[in-house]
Amino acid sequence: MKKQCMVLLVENNAGVLARISSLFVQRGFNIDSLTVSPTEIESVSRITIETTGDLKTINQIIKQTAKLNESKLVFSVEPEFSLIREILLVKFASDNKNADALAKIIADYGARIIDNTGGCFVVELSDTPHRIDDFLDEVKGLELVEMCRSGAIAMERGSVSYDI
Amino acid sequence: MILNGSEILANVLIEEGVDTVFGYPGGAVLNIYDALYKYSDKITHYMTAHEQGASHAADGYARSTGKTGVVIATSGPGATNLVTGIATAYMDSVPMVAITGNVSTPLIGCDSFQEVYITGITMPITKHNFVVRKVEDLADTLRDAFRIAASGRPGPVLVDIPKDITAAKTTYFPKPKDNTPLRTDKVVGNLEEIAELINRAERPFIYFGGGVRLSEASDELRELILKADIPAAYTLMAAGVLGYGERNNLGLMGMHGNYSANCAANRADVMIAIGTRFSDRVALNTQKFGHNAKIVHIDIDSAEINKNITADYTIIGDVKAVLRKMLPSIKETKHDAWIEKIEEWKKDDYIPEDSDECLKPHFVIETACKAAGKDAIFVTDVGQHQMWAAQFIHHTKPRNFLTSGGLGTMGYGYGAAIGAKVANPDVPVIHFTSDGSFHMNMNELCTAVSYKIPVITVILNNAVLGMVRQWQAVFYGRRFASSEPERVTNYAKVAEGFGGVGYRCTTPAEFEEAMAKAMKAEGPVWIECVIDREEKVLPMIPAGGTVHDTIFK
Numbered sequence: 001m002k003k004q005c006m007v008l009l010v011e012n013n014a015g016v017l018a019r020i021s022s023l024f025v026q027r028g029f030n031i032d033s034l035t036v037s038p039t040e041i042e043s044v045s046r047i048t049i050e051t052t053g054d055l056k057t058i059n060q061i062i063k064q065t066a067k068l069n070e071s072k073l074v075f076s077v078e079p080e081f082s083l084i085r086e087i088l089l090v091k092f093a094s095d096n097k098n099a100d101a102l103a104k105i106i107a108d109y110g111a112r113i114i115d116n117t118g119g120c121f122v123v124e125l126s127d128t129p130h131r132i133d134d135f136l137d138e139v140k141g142l143e144l145v146e147m148c149r150s151g152a153i154a155m156e157r158g159s160v161s162y163d164i
Numbered sequence: 165m166i167l168n169g170s171e172i173l174a175n176v177l178i179e180e181g182v183d184t185v186f187g188y189p190g191g192a193v194l195n196i197y198d199a200l201y202k203y204s205d206k207i208t209h210y211m212t213a214h215e216q217g218a219s220h221a222a223d224g225y226a227r228s229t230g231k232t233g234v235v236i237a238t239s240g241p242g243a244t245n246l247v248t249g250i251a252t253a254y255m256d257s258v259p260m261v262a263i264t265g266n267v268s269t270p271l272i273g274c275d276s277f278q279e280v281y282i283t284g285i286t287m288p289i290t291k292h293n294f295v296v297r298k299v300e301d302l303a304d305t306l307r308d309a310f311r312i313a314a315s316g317r318p319g320p321v322l323v324d325i326p327k328d329i330t331a332a333k334t335t336y337f338p339k340p341k342d343n344t345p346l347r348t349d350k351v352v353g354n355l356e357e358i359a360e361l362i363n364r365a366e367r368p369f370i371y372f373g374g375g376v377r378l379s380e381a382s383d384e385l386r387e388l389i390l391k392a393d394i395p396a397a398y399t400l401m402a403a404g405v406l407g408y409g410e411r412n413n414l415g416l417m418g419m420h421g422n423y424s425a426n427c428a429a430n431r432a433d434v435m436i437a438i439g440t441r442f443s444d445r446v447a448l449n450t451q452k453f454g455h456n457a458k459i460v461h462i463d464i465d466s467a468e469i470n471k472n473i474t475a476d477y478t479i480i481g482d483v484k485a486v487l488r489k490m491l492p493s494i495k496e497t498k499h500d501a502w503i504e505k506i507e508e509w510k511k512d513d514y515i516p517e518d519s520d521e522c523l524k525p526h527f528v529i530e531t532a533c534k535a536a537g538k539d540a541i542f543v544t545d546v547g548q549h550q551m552w553a554a555q556f557i558h559h560t561k562p563r564n565f566l567t568s569g570g571l572g573t574m575g576y577g578y579g580a581a582i583g584a585k586v587a588n589p590d591v592p593v594i595h596f597t598s599d600g601s602f603h604m605n606m607n608e609l610c611t612a613v614s615y616k617i618p619v620i621t622v623i624l625n626n627a628v629l630g631m632v633r634q635w636q637a638v639f640y641g642r643r644f645a646s647s648e649p650e651r652v653t654n655y656a657k658v659a660e661g662f663g664g665v666g667y668r669c670t671t672p673a674e675f676e677e678a679m680a681k682a683m684k685a686e687g688p689v690w691i692e693c694v695i696d697r698e699e700k701v702l703p704m705i706p707a708g709g710t711v712h713d714t715i716f717k
Contacts, residue, residue: 014295014297015283015284015287015295018284018287019287022287022288023288026288056470056474059470060467060470060471063466063467063469064467066466066467067465067466067467068292069291069292069312070292
């Protein structure tokens with residue numbers, strides 16, 4: 001089993017997300033995370049999907065999604081040639097007993113406190129999914145009161161290799 | 165010119181060369197039907213008994229002609245009744261455009277009367293679908309729908325049109341039909357390497373499917389088979405691509421295919437799979453299917469490559485283009501020893517027993533086939549009779565055997581036969597069905613009567629759900645759960661009640677006589693053939709099995 005990040009450039013139509021998620025459910029593909037965003041082209045949306053499967057399944061996912069009429073381009077994204085990022089928000093109580101340890105972890109990871117109101121403070125971290133996992137491992141014992149994280153977005157390094 | 169949405173729809177249908185549509189009216193499509201009334205000199209609409217029948221009719225029309233079938237239904241239940249027909253077309257790559265009405269735009273999402281989210285429902289069973297939200301988008305959306313349905317690997321496309329869009333007016337700009345080729349001749353794969361592999365093969369074998377029919381590549385396939393002396397067997401979807409009795413045509417393969425064809429698949433050293441998808445009814449055991457062979461997979465749909473089995477060599481492209489480009493590199497050769505080996509296996513092929521007294525399935529199929537002549541179109545429902553039809557019809561033409569292969573839709577046959585007969589009025593259309601399948605959609609007789617469509621329906625009546633019962637007999641200790649319904653339907657009377665003609669036959673002589681009468685009839689005829697409930701479809705490879713597991717009795 002392999003974790004795979006992939007990017008779908010799709011027509012920005014109503015229902016396109018439903019069509020893609022329907023395809024994943026229909027064929028029994030996993031979605032670990034999914035993010036939709038606008039792109040530099042108004043008529044095109046960019047969907048980043050993280051999935052898990054064996055090589056055969058991942059090949060099928062790419063081919064089946066590429067087959068959809070609204071898919072313009074589908075490509076897999078390899079971490080060594082790409083930037084893959086998620087955003088994490090975690091909330092702690094202001095009177096946290098581990099404030100010093102927490103401050104050190106926040107500094108080590110380059111996270112930052114973006115809010116401190118109502119007796120709580122919120123930490124934001126933007127990093128690779130792996131680093132976010134590590135960060136969470138370190139802070140989860142430190143009276144974390146709420147968390148959420150985005151799906152991944154991904155971009156290949158270097159010049160743009162497609163033309164749609 | 166300023167037209168309303170419904171008139172634009174009619175005009176685009178005419179642009180696309182559509183002169184026949186099937187459907188059923190209703191509230192949300194009243195405007196569309198008003199336009200069909202207006203344009204009735206150019207477009208003939210056939211109203212069926214049920215929307216499902218209309219969808220199968222559009223399918224039968226498409227399969228028998230290669231043109232795109234068109235079906236129209238109203239919102240809500242009209243649209244949901246199309247679902248089985250659309251899924252049937254999707255599984256067998258049939259070009260179809262389904263047009264559904266929907267409630268007016270302001271009513272969408274309010275659980276309005278006869279509102280259903282049909283584009284959501286049909287997402288997994290259409291090649292693509294559309295909701296038209298502005299009348300200005302309607303004409304191009306419909307043109308896109310026709311293009312998508314027929315191009316590449318064909319399939320059904322649904323266009324959902326809210327009622328207010330069918331009434332709204334805008335300027336209609338006529339456009340000629342897009343005549344760019346539906347399939348490019350682009351080929352991805354190493355043709356030289358594969359030709360070399362084929363040239364070196366000692367026991368080559370071709371396994372071909374519906375893609376050859378869709379690509380209209382019978383001649384190219386035949387040339388390959390004769391030039392390189394390669395025995396070839398077909399899937400259910402490719403019956404008729406090669407003619408019965410042609411050299412190197414091994415007939416049907418798979419679960420109920422010829423033992424010799426399945427032996428050849430098993431022993432081959434090179435298997436060339438053409439326009440086919442290694443379905444579980446042919447590659448019953450994906451680990452062992454063709455396990456002695458290097459497998460070459462040729463298909464237009466790259467998603468089929470390495471989906472069900474992993475191929476050693478692949479070519480992505482239209483079958484016709486691939487074969488044309490490959491043929492010059494194929495050497496003329498002979499495989500006498502290999503062909504001789506297959507001839508030996510043929511001695512063990514299953515041969516059903518004849519009877520002078522009672523009706524045997526193979527006798528009924530072969531007699532109907534003879535009476536109908538070599539140009540006839542044969543349509544089936546699903547079950548034992550379908551397999552007998554596939555086995556015993558002497559297939560001669562690629563588009564003359566219409567059957568629901570992928571979805572296995574009981575109730576497909578009558579609608580499809582009506583559609584095929586409408587498209588081919590001068591050709592006999594024989595619909596083989598069974599008491600199980602026919603009870604699902606026999607109501608379409610009223611359509612055949614109203615429009616005087618002389619389809620001949622041959623009902624193989626064993627009084628049980630034959631295929632279900634066969635599995636129960638073989639694998640479930642003869643525990644016949646819900647497969648012996650003990651129906652007492654009098655088919656001749658039902659036929660008469662609808663305004664048709666029906667006969668009941670229990671002997672070979674009676675059937676020959678009934679068939680002769682039916683061939684002369686001007687309207688639909690039903691012929692009930694009483695057969696024994698213990699009749700089985702043989703040979704049979706159980707699900708997940710190999711040729712070594714073949715059951716002969």
